[in-house]
Amino acid sequence: MTDAPRSLGQRKADTLARLVSPVLDAWVSTDGPNLVPLTLAWFQDRLVAATDRTTPTAKSLITTGRARVGLGPTRDVVMIDAVLDRWLPVTEAPEIGDAYVAQNDWDPRTAGPSYIFLLLHPTRIQAWREANEIPGRTLMRTGTWLT
Amino acid sequence: MTDAPRSLGQRKADTLARLVSPVLDAWVSTDGPNLVPLTLAWFQDRLVAATDRTTPTAKSLITTGRARVGLGPTRDVVMIDAVLDRWLPVTEAPEIGDAYVAQNDWDPRTAGPSYIFLLLHPTRIQAWREANEIPGRTLMRTGTWLT
Numbered sequence: 001m002t003d004a005p006r007s008l009g010q011r012k013a014d015t016l017a018r019l020v021s022p023v024l025d026a027w028v029s030t031d032g033p034n035l036v037p038l039t040l041a042w043f044q045d046r047l048v049a050a051t052d053r054t055t056p057t058a059k060s061l062i063t064t065g066r067a068r069v070g071l072g073p074t075r076d077v078v079m080i081d082a083v084l085d086r087w088l089p090v091t092e093a094p095e096i097g098d099a100y101v102a103q104n105d106w107d108p109r110t111a112g113p114s115y116i117f118l119l120l121h122p123t124r125i126q127a128w129r130e131a132n133e134i135p136g137r138t139l140m141r142t143g144t145w146l147t
Numbered sequence: 148m149t150d151a152p153r154s155l156g157q158r159k160a161d162t163l164a165r166l167v168s169p170v171l172d173a174w175v176s177t178d179g180p181n182l183v184p185l186t187l188a189w190f191q192d193r194l195v196a197a198t199d200r201t202t203p204t205a206k207s208l209i210t211t212g213r214a215r216v217g218l219g220p221t222r223d224v225v226m227i228d229a230v231l232d233r234w235l236p237v238t239e240a241p242e243i244g245d246a247y248v249a250q251n252d253w254d255p256r257t258a259g260p261s262y263i264f265l266l267l268h269p270t271r272i273q274a275w276r277e278a279n280e281i282p283g284r285t286l287m288r289t290g291t292w293l294t
Contacts, residue, residue, distance in 0.1 A: 068182040072174070079182070
């Protein structure tokens, strides 16, 4: 049994609620193919990832500037295309670090000097549950909310 | 509170149990970056995806031959690097179709003539839950189980 499709406004509300919810676990893919599970934060309309500067994910993001992010479960999907806004060492970002810790369950600033924050700017956001929500799944296009 | 890390053998058993479990939802990334949620099947040591021949995922897989597959949730991860073994129209694969339907909750053979099965050959499999399982997370390397 499948629920009726949600309105665009409801999907936006559900998506924003999820983006600010505690422990924002996500799948992040960059070129490669590369795919890793990361815990993100939502800070000033940016997705914040924290990882070691030497990981394939950090290197690919800094080189290509692009990522695609999925929030699960796979039958309640939020899919985000994003571009890299900027990155900086965790030790030089007290405000971002505080926001990250407030939302999540660990502090990347304790992970060592090679850890960085990567701020991703969403350009497209889609949200759907089952096949009946595939039409109208786009909530944001070229950085602008459609609702 | 975190459980003790599982042995390599236990991780293999858990992973194989998950691969044959009903409704194998997964995140699949190919070059692009491209990332989509797909329902897979496990058939003769291959991951079986079903999608339209015209999707970016099918095109990228057929062009590059490579994918990275994540089974969630993100704190009980199975990560699979795979290469494309072969692909064929769903209408020409009765045995694969039967296996797909037996494991999942829909039949791609009803989706139209442009749907195809893509058979992915795992080359590396890793499994971990929390940080304490990151050491020893590799279960398969160059197509061979390590346990």
